[in-house]
Amino acid sequence: MDSPFKGANDIFQTKEPFEEAYHPEEILERDEEIKTFAAALQDVLDGFGPPNVFIYGQTGVGKTATTHKVTEYLEADAIEAGVNLTVFSINCNKRDTTYKVITHLANELYSEKTFKQGHHPDTLWDRIYTALDELGGSILVVLDEIDKLGEDEELLYEFPRANAMGELEHAKVGIIGISNNFKFRESLSPRVKSTLTEREIQFSPYDANELRTILNYYADLVFYENVLSDDVVPLCAAFTAQDTGDARMGLDLLETAGDIARHEDADHVVEEHVRIARSQVDRANTERIVTNRLTVQMQTVLVATTFLDVDQSTDAKVKTIYSFYKDLCDRLDIDVLSESRVRDHLDTLDMFGLLETEEVNLGRRGGRSYIYSIVDEPRVVIETLYNMDRFENLFGDSAEEFLDTYEVDTRSDIQTKLGL
Numbered sequence: 161m162d163s164p165f166k167g168a169n170d171i172f173q174t175k176e177p178f179e180e181a182y183h184p185e186e187i188l189e190r191d192e193e194i195k196t197f198a199a200a201l202q203d204v205l206d207g208f209g210p211p212n213v214f215i216y217g218q219t220g221v222g223k224t225a226t227t228h229k230v231t232e233y234l235e236a237d238a239i240e241a242g243v244n245l246t247v248f249s250i251n252c253n254k255r256d257t258t259y260k261v262i263t264h265l266a267n268e269l270y271s272e273k274t275f276k277q278g279h280h281p282d283t284l285w286d287r288i289y290t291a292l293d294e295l296g297g298s299i300l301v302v303l304d305e306i307d308k309l310g311e312d313e314e315l316l317y318e319f320p321r322a323n324a325m326g327e328l329e330h331a332k333v334g335i336i337g338i339s340n341n342f343k344f345r346e347s348l349s350p351r352v353k354s355t356l357t358e359r360e361i362q363f364s365p366y367d368a369n370e371l372r373t374i375l376n377y378y379a380d381l382v383f384y385e386n387v388l389s390d391d392v393v394p395l396c397a398a399f400t401a402q403d404t405g406d407a408r409m410g411l412d413l414l415e416t417a418g419d420i421a422r423h424e425d426a427d428h429v430v431e432e433h434v435r436i437a438r439s440q441v442d443r444a445n446t447e448r449i450v451t452n453r454l455t456v457q458m459q460t461v462l463v464a465t466t467f468l469d470v471d472q473s474t475d476a477k478v479k480t481i482y483s484f485y486k487d488l489c490d491r492l493d494i495d496v497l498s499e500s501r502v503r504d505h506l507d508t509l510d511m512f513g514l515l516e517t518e519e520v521n522l523g524r525r526g527g528r529s530y531i532y533s534i535v536d537e538p539r540v541v542i543e544t545l546y547n548m549d550r551f552e553n554l555f556g557d558s559a560e561e562f563l564d565t566y567e568v569d570t571r572s573d574i575q576t577k578l579g580l
């Protein structure tokens with residue numbers, strides 16, 4: 161048999177910039193945010209101690225990349241100015257409780273790294289405060305995905321008050337919290353909210369022009385010269401801007417388009433490769449969010465909305481979605497939430513880019529209403545859920561067959577079919 165592998169690679173010179181751990185040399189199109197961020201942190205260099213800063217915005221809008229670059233500059237300038245500063249960066253996705261974060265921090269502070277699970281929290285706090293006081297000066301703790309701490313606020317309560325409580329004498333701690341969960345800020349208790357959100361910086365989604373600049377920068381790094389046809393980056397940028405404005409999705413499109421070209425042994429990456437890449441990236445993105453980021457309740461709200469979207473005879477308004485959702489809860493044997501909680505879940509699904517809303521006027525009766533629809537192919541959502549144990553039985557023999565019949569059915573038919 162001949163080798164199944166392709167010949168020499170003339171497309172990619174490196175793929176490193178696509179890796180999650182990659183930190184770009186330059187942060188593009190975020191001049192305003194960087195200026196505001198630097199102003200918030202200026203106190204550190206001026207010797208007034210570190211502030212607390214809260215960074216928020218949707219996924220993939222450069223929050224982490226910008227924070228990394230700004231703190232890097234801050235550390236360099238602090239050395240030059242002879243200011244004592246130490247920065248710790250912790251991702252709360254893996255460490256989603258105060259206990260896990262402080263265990264990690266204690267291990268960072270003590271080179272022997274001997275703190276495993278099982279140490280009493282008071283012991284850990286004591287050791288941490290001793291080490292921080294020895295370091296002295298300004299201590300910045302960057303907590304990425306801070307919303308993963310959920311209702312566990314101990315960490316966020318403890319650090320900002322460490323000086324007042326006499327735990328620290330020679331050091332001051334500031335927190336930089338980063339979050340893409342818009343509800344998190346609201347869910348904080350007032351005492352934590354007022355300190356954590358002392359200074360807030362919002363990152364908005366990128367538009368097509370901004371994405372073009374960012375993707376051109378990466379394209380120059382990863383592809384060999386003259387491999388990309390001129391329309392590739394603008395098309396990736398346009399598709400991404402229409403969808404989420406998330407740079408990570410734009411980079412995914414660029415990489416997948418390159419992979420498809422490579423797979424075809426093509427000499428160039430062209431528009432057609434981007435179009436094929438788009439459906440692959442959309443599908444992968446939807447699958448990842450539906451499976452990993454949504455709770456069962458959110459998934460159930462999504463099922464109800466998806467069916468009503470496919471159904472031509474009924475508008476997917478909150479009331480109709482809620483009524484369908486309640487029937488599904490019965491069938492799936494899960495708790496029924498209130499209509500306002502379901503409304504919150506619809507907001508979250510919108511935030512994840514799964515749903516979009518259209519505001520409609522209710523005519524002579526007055527008032528306004530919202531109609532929800534699925535952003536991607538409803539088929540992708542149904543197929544993803546069909547592959548999950550909890551929903552499998554809901555769809556009969558196969559999601560494909562189910563959707564084919566469903567697309568021509570009315571809602572009442574579909575409910576009968578589901579046995580609701």
Ligand SMILES: Nc1ncnc2c1ncn2[C@@H]1O[C@H](COP(=O)(O)OP(=O)(O)OP(=O)(O)O)[C@@H](O)[C@H]1O
Pocket residue numbers: 179180182183184186187188189190217218219220221222223224225226339340374407408411
């Ligand atoms: N302005 C930018 N300039 C250069 N690269 C960028 C920019 N914005 C985003 N990126 C790149 O896009 C990817 C996603 O960005 P980043 O991780 O900073 O997003 P985020 O807002 O922190 O997302 P999440 O909320 O999902 O963590 C990273 O590879 C990052 O380097």
